[in-house]
Amino acid sequence: MELEPGATLEEVNQAYKDLVFVWHPDRIPKDNLRLQQKAQDKLKAINEAREKLRSLKTKHQTTHHSPPPQQEKPSQTAYKPHSPPPQQEKPSQTTQKPPKQNSDLSGKDYSRANLSNKDLSGRNLSYANLSGANLSDTFMHKVNLRGANLSEANLFRANLLLADLREANLRAANLIGADLSGADLRGADLTGARIRSGERLLVKLVGTNLAGAIMPDGSIFQ
Structure with a gap:
């Protein structure tokens, strides 16, 4: 790289x-x-x-970044016969690791969350609530957003290459500059979504499947 x-x-x-x-x-x-x-x-x-x-x-x-386990200092006094052995410290619990790249985030609530510039590529976010979330410049290559609620979400310049957006709610979402090349938008609802500036289309839709999708003007794509 x-x-x-x-x-x-x-x-x-x-x-x-x-x-x-x-x-x-x-x-x-x-x-x-x-x-x-x-x-x-x-x-x-x-x-x-x-x-x-x-x-x-x-x-x-x-x-x-994980702290080394603390060791007991050796006692300077000798133990008498039959005296109980010193108690050893229990090992400290390790900090929980962050979720793996392929974590299942389906159905999670990220409404109004700031996820700008995050890398969500390949994640399963099916049926998640991302309404009003900031997803500008976010990488979501091959992300699973089937049935997800993205109403009023900011997807400015988001990379949604080959994303699964079947039946997703994209009502009033900002899609200006987004790359939806090869994405599956069958049955998605884009009513009121921002995809143009005047007559100029500002969304990449190369190879996008829009069969049955509700377009921003309310018409159904055939």
Whole structure:
């Protein structure tokens, strides 16, 4: 990912964003199958590298930030015969680790939550309540948002590439600048959602499945 040894988690995330922007298939001519395949391979390698680095960083931080167990100081007085042995301290409980990348967050309540710039790629957020949540610039590549409530959510420039948004509630959501390429929006409700500036469409919908979706103007996509 073109990173120096010892790069921080923030630097890993920024490098991932830069490389995804460079190698996004939408930037490659559709009729150039060789470059399209190369872009797909690059994205796969970038995702795998990012996951490995995130895993190593999380493990490193957990190891180096957990306090060492305190040891008892040896007693300077000798114990008499038959005297009970000193009681040993119980090992301190370790801090709970953060949820794994593939954690099941289905049905969770994140209404009005600030999730801007978070990486939710691949997470299961089906039927979660994200109404009014700030999801601007959030990475949600291949996220499962089936049946989720995203009404009035701010999805400005959110990456929803290949996301599952079937039957999702996107009423009055801000989708300006969002990338919904390859996403599944069958049966989704986009009534009143912001997708245009005047007559200009400002949402990427390359390969998006909109069958049966309610469009912002209330019409049903055929």
